[in-house]
Amino acid sequence: MDFKTIFAISGSLRLGSSNHAILEALGKMMPTNINYSIYNGLSEIPAFNPGLDNESPPASVAALRKLLAGADGIIICTPEYAYGVPGALKNALDWMVSSASFSGKPTALITASTGGETAHETMIKILGAIDADLIEEATLLISFVRTKIDGDGSIIDSETAEKLRKVFDALIKKIKPPLNLPL
Numbered sequence: 001m002d003f004k005t006i007f008a009i010s011g012s013l014r015l016g017s018s019n020h021a022i023l024e025a026l027g028k029m030m031p032t033n034i035n036y037s038i039y040n041g042l043s044e045i046p047a048f049n050p051g052l053d054n055e056s057p058p059a060s061v062a063a064l065r066k067l068l069a070g071a072d073g074i075i076i077c078t079p080e081y082a083y084g085v086p087g088a089l090k091n092a093l094d095w096m097v098s099s100a101s102f103s104g105k106p107t108a109l110i111t112a113s114t115g116g117e118t119a120h121e122t123m124i125k126i127l128g129a130i131d132a133d134l135i136e137e138a139t140l141l142i143s144f145v146r147t148k149i150d151g152d153g154s155i156i157d158s159e160t161a162e163k164l165r166k167v168f169d170a171l172i173k174k175i176k177p178p179l180n181l182p183l
Contacts, residue, residue, distance in 0.1 A: 004072040004175050005073075006035070009074070009089070019079055021154075022149070022155075041064065045088065048094040057095065065099045068096070068102060074107045075138075076107065078123060079112060079116070083119070084122060102131060106171060107132040108140075113143070140166075
């Protein structure tokens with residue numbers, strides 16, 4: 001069986017956040033031949049310092065780069081804070097610029113917040129700058145996310161659930177090309 005790895009990053013540091021709940025819901029969709037993990041080390045990434053961005057970056061940065069390098073696909077789910085990308089997520093992505101960790105990696109982007117439009121547009125630009133292979137069909141803005149999940153983190157809005165399924169399907173399709181079967 002051909003195993004693939006999907007690495008998920010939440011832009012929220014709070015484990016019980018709406019964004020974390022969405023990543024958990026996506027994890028429940030994964031087939032058995034997908035290794036899926038949600039990164040919980042964002043708070044351990046030090047402030048970006050170009051002087052330390054060399055062959056021996058801080059250990060937490062090196063570890064994140066290794067996880068990204070080993071992934072076949074990446075999912076980012078982020079809120080919007082003060083009309084922007086959360087600082088911890090932006091900081092981690094700044095560390096990835098010189099490493100090419102995202103270069104050519106099939107990437108899904110979900111922005112889930114009260115509004116989210118500004119962070120979503122900014123994330124598209126950031127992912128372009130780090131050469132992620134952002135899949136258009138795997139890009140989703142979920143505004144007013146708290147009305148679409150319950151207190152347990154389950155998706156209760158059927159339209160949102162269907163859109164998340166389409167994001168998931170687009171990412172899986174990109175990392176698992178169809179078989180070329182003889183006619």
